Amino acid sequence: MGMLSRSPWVIHYDGSSCNGCDIEVLAALMPRFDVERFGVVNTGNPKHADILLLTGSINEQNKPVVLNIYNQMPEPKVVLAVGICATSGGIFRECYNVLGGVDKVLPVDVYVPGCAVRPESIIDAVVKGVGILEEKRAAFKAAGKA
Amino acid sequence: MSERTIIPFGPQHPVLPEPIHLDLVVEDEKVIEAIPSxxxxxxxxxxxxxxxxxVDYVYVxxxxxxxxxxxxxxTYCMAIEELMKVQVPDRAQYLRIIWSELSRIHSHLLWLGLTADSFGFESMFMQSWRLREQILDIIEETTxxxxxxxxAKIGGVRRDISSVKMDEIMKKMNVYRKDIAQLCEQFMKDQTVKHRMQGVGLLSRADAISLGAVGPMLRGSGIAQDIRSTGYSGYDRIGFTPVTETAGDCYARCMVRMREMDASFVMIEQCVGKMTDGPIEVKVTGNPAGEFFMRSEQPRGEAIYYAKxxxxxxxxxxxxxxPTFANxxxxLATLAGCQLADVPVIVLTIDPCISCAER
Amino acid sequence: MAQQQIIEITPAELIEKVSAMKAQGQRLVQICCSKLPDHLEVAYSFDKDFAFLSYRLTLADTSTPVPSISKIYGNSFHYENEIHDLYGVEVKGISIDFKGNFYRTALKTPFNCAPEGEVKP
Structure with a gap:
């Protein structure tokens, strides 16, 4: 375990979800699931974050916002697409204003299915994301960037 | 008189999990105008x-x-049922009320947590979400x-709740009701809460009507408007009086929601008492024709479905x-003239649900 | 179920009818535009004591401008901007006119274009 994996900081952004997944992301913070026991901190500042947790699909309006958040995050970083809308557009795939899943604009590392996704899956995804973050960090180091 | 500055609020910000964007025009600390986008x-x-x-659209x-x-x-199902002249069985209607009221309780608890968090009362957020989980457990057990x-499906409901299960749930609900009442009391009696909410974000009775406010926002300004009074889905068979407060400030809107939670427990109890065995759905054939405005009372206020x-x-x-779109x-009217630090609290007292508002 | 009524009116009558509703203390509940095969409908719904009344305008196409009622009901601006952005109906004299930037969508006037005309960007 490296430094980052013991305390990943997560930033959450709601693309165009129905709110269900967002509420479950918050529910993962409260006493029953309590992700903070793994050192996960939910931050509002992209420059503090290691993991970008996106719910909901991408549309014309939020595309620049999502890219902006992603670009502000320091390397190495991991992107989680949480919920079926974020993975593929889900039930709203056919809507005219929905471009599709998060992978249309960002490289996604972990896809989490579910409508709405359960808090347990979110915790699993974050743990998986932490593993990927470690790998990325190792590669980053090997490339002589850190 | 100082210069005016525009402060962008959102879309990504720590107060709400959802993106909302407001351009706040401020003069020093005072908000002059708020422009949404x-x-x-x-x-x-x-x-x-x-x-x-x-039929498929129910899922959407x-x-x-x-x-x-x-x-x-x-609400969608009721709009279609109205067009197709379908009479929903009694048991299904009572089940619909039970689930609607459970939704209301969990939504208000969720709102309470977020509101408390908006002024830094984080332990209240944790407490109310902990209680909310218990309500979610009941929802999960039954649906x-x-x-x-x-x-919900057109013509009834998809699942029944057995009487054994119902008794079990009612026992738990009695405990939760007390827990929630205690939590509300702690919140409402707190000096800091009063300081942050009383007299903040005032909406007069006249403004509430002329600006088309709905839900707790309207009832917090003293208007007894609750679509449940129209008796849709069997609400006419159970005793119901809209909850109102007269102050019109953030505190009044909180109070309305707190009292509504308690009223919801009473309604569920009544439904369980009046429910008789019977079918939970009727078979629906054919296609709908005509047009109808279906109205229902959501936790956030009146929702309208117009189906043609x-x-x-x-x-x-x-x-x-x-409701959020209407609110x-x-x-914007309540934000004008407030202090910048009060913006998150005022925004949260309308209980915004942006995904509804923008559809 | 409470009663509901739909009354057909012409755009010229709109301001007068809506002012009368305001004088009665009615609440503007919603404004809704619908696209039908050969025309557009705009419904203004009001409520007082659960009696639900809608005034409906029928427009042949988007070339007919509709007067704004935002001077009478302050909350109509966002419904009117919505109608303008999603259907392309011109609403004259909105108190806060976003000029087509209320909803930013991939398609222009997305609710008023043929389904086959939809091209995903």
Whole structure:
């Protein structure tokens, strides 16, 4: 375990979800699931974050916002697409204003299915994301960037 | 007199999990004007009626909002039932009320947590969400879902609750009712809470009507308007009086929601007492025709579903007017003249649900 | 179920009818535009004591401008902007006119274009 994996900081952004997944992301913070026991901190500042947790699909309006958040995050970083809308557009795939899943604009590392996704899956995804973050960090180091 | 500055609020910000964007025009610390800009989560799902038939659309309607999902699905079903002249069995109507009221309790607890968090009362956030989990457990036990229930269908409901299960639930509910009442009391009696909320974000009775406020925003300003009074889905069979407060400030709106939670427990109890065995759905055949405005009372206020059908499987128009959309103009009116530090509290007392508002 | 009524009116009558509603203390509940095969409908719904009344305008196309009622009901601006952005109906004299930037969508006037005309970007 490296430094980052013991305390990943997560930033959450709601693309165009129905709110269900967002509420479950918050529910993962409260006493029953309590992700903070793994050192996960939910931050509002992209420059503090290691993991970008996106719910909901991408549309014309939020595309620049999502890219902006992603670009502000320091390397190495991991992107989680949480919920079926974020993975593929889900039930709203056919809507005219929905471009599709998060992978249309960002490289996604972990896809989490579910409508709405359960808090347990979110915790699993974050743990998986932490593993990927470690790998990325190792590669980053090997490339002589850190 | 100092210069005016525009402070952008959102879309990504720590107060709400959802993107909302306001341009706040401020003079020093005072907000002069707030200008909203929406569309971050606009999906255009009203147009999906062209691609999904009227039965399938129930699933989309439930996903308009992940908090009041059941009531969204229910309102859509009721609109179609009204067009097709379907009479829903009594037991199904009582089950619908039970799930609607459970949704209301969990939504208000969720709101309480977020509001407390907006002024830094984080332990209250944890407490109210802990209690909310218990309500979600009941929802999960009876429907199988935590967020999207999937139990409303055109012509009735998809699942029944056995009487054994019902007794079990009622026992638990009695405990939760006390816990929640205690939590509310702690919150409302707190000096800091009063300091942050009393006299903040005032909306007069006249403004509430002329700006078209709905739900607790309207009832907090002293107007007894609650669509449940019209008796849709069997609400006429159980005793119901709208909860009102007269102050019109943030505190009054909180008080309305607190008292509504307690009223919801009473309503569930009444439903359980009056429920008799029987079918939970009727078979629906044919296609809808005609037009109807269906109204229902969501945790956030009055929702309107306008369905226009032409006798085919696909509706020609479905329009959803959600409570948050209606509450935006009164929100802007209450923001004008407030202190910058009060903005998050005022925004949260309308209980915004942006995904509903933008659809 | 409470009663509901739909009354057909012409755009010229709109301001007068809506002012009368305001004088009665009615609440503007919603404004809804619908696209039908050969025309557009705009419904203004009001409520007082649960009696639900809608005034409906029928427009042949988007070339007919509709007067704004935002001077009478302050909350109508966002419904009117919505109608303008999603259907392309011109609404004259909105108190806060976003001029087509209320909803920013991938398609222009997305609710008023043929389904086959939809091209995903």
């Amino acid at each position: 929406i569309g971050f989560i606009h999906r255009g799902l009203e147009r999906l009626v062209e691609k999904k038939d009227y 309607a439930e996903r308009i909002c992940g908090i009041c999902s059941f009531i969204h699905g229910l 199988g879902g935590r967020v999207i229930f999937g139990s 059908a032409n006798g085919t499987k696909f509706l020609s128009r479905l329009r959803v007017r959600t 935006i103009p009164p929100l």
